[in-house]
Amino acid sequence: MRGSATAQYRQWVPRPDRSGPFIAYPVSVSGYDGVLFDHDGVLVELCSESVLHAATRQAFRDVGVTAPSQEDIAALAIRVSPEQLTAVADRYDVNADRLWERREAHIERRLRAETRAGRKAPHEDVDALAALSLPLGVVSNNQTRIVEFVLNYHGLADRFGTIHAREPTRQSLHRKKPAPWHVEQAVAALDCTDPLYVGDSESDVRAGQRAGIDVAFLRRDHNNDRRLDVSPTYDIESLRRLATLV
Template identity: 25%
Template sequence: MEQELRYNTVIFDFDGTISYSLGMSVASRKALLNEYGLDKSEAQIEKEFRSLELSEELSTLFGRHLESEEFIEIKKRYLEIQKEKENDHLSLFPGMIEMMTELKHRNIKIGIVTNRLREAFNRHLHFYKLEDFFDFTFTPSEFIVSKPSPVPLNYTLNQIGIIDDAGKRKVLYVGDDEADIKCGQSANIDTALVPHSRHLHDLDIKPTYVLKTVTDVISLCCPTNKIEQSQESKLK
């Protein structure tokens, strides 16, 4: 008899969840500041790092609001620097590919909703040789508004044919920071925080699940492989 699934679709964030790209982002921001005659330590840049709209991220980096023309110029140079540095700073978090491969074997759809722009995201997929791995991928190039807005997930759900609450109850969104959890909750779907999150202890908003290991995703999807729904793992 076919196994009943608690979740039949798992959507993942990319950076900080599947791909370790923080080193690339920090090194790129440090180099960008240096080009503009500014200086911050890598530790300070990392401390300030959040997954936000790029305009907000760069304004925080420069310590002031960036006007439209200036932002376009700085954004262009920042993305160029990232491209120069990415091959030396990208790596996959341990166990993620094995876990997602197991989900695929169990006929669970897997996809990506990321704040990374399409061109860079596609390069990173190519770097990891994951171009054909996911059932669907969506970036701000398609949905315009970035997380933590619910628009990215609502757009994605509509595109993959999930349009009612019954369908949403079968979807799990897995991420690493507050923007992911807020996005999932606002879209009315369950959320899970990866165990390698930098924000395990400083989130203002609680996910449905805090994963102890990445393989817990399999157990959440498949009730016959249950993880304990303790206070530590399920916060709903």
């Protein structure tokens, strides 16, 4: 972990809206040897939670539960823990593995549709990745097959040397961030020793720190006012800021 750099200069970076003169940022000579990115919310837009809820409701129907509570739908729609899945499945006396398999399948189908409909598009500052000359990777709590589909659909997959995300299994929940496992696997795959990780959630920050690397917390509309209980190395508002950090 590097934190602050030992030397600085200034680099002129285009304004995000390209409306006026360039912005001069102080540039840290950091020595990072790679950059890892979270996927949803960092590289591409988040989908509506209503989409995830609808997919989860259909999963319940597939296992014979016709009237799940809204609380249980929400519990299995996003930020799901192994304990939540077990508790919900026990409450309805259904097989947890089967319920999760159906949930994952419906989420995949709906997110593919959202992508094709243009509602899961890349953020406009993703073009800043072209200026990075370091190895790049993706680390996500989403399903690998979804992340790969979205990146391929938008022509972004070739920019990344590795993608580490979840398999659509109940066991994959134990490796979700804030656990460092996926981050560590991505670092090894890129053959890096000191990469920077860019995320948009507290679990991203914790995962990076547990893996022993620096983290840039990226603020967008969905998390602009979020207060963290952990301190990232950097707090940034655009991927274009990365040109001044690596």
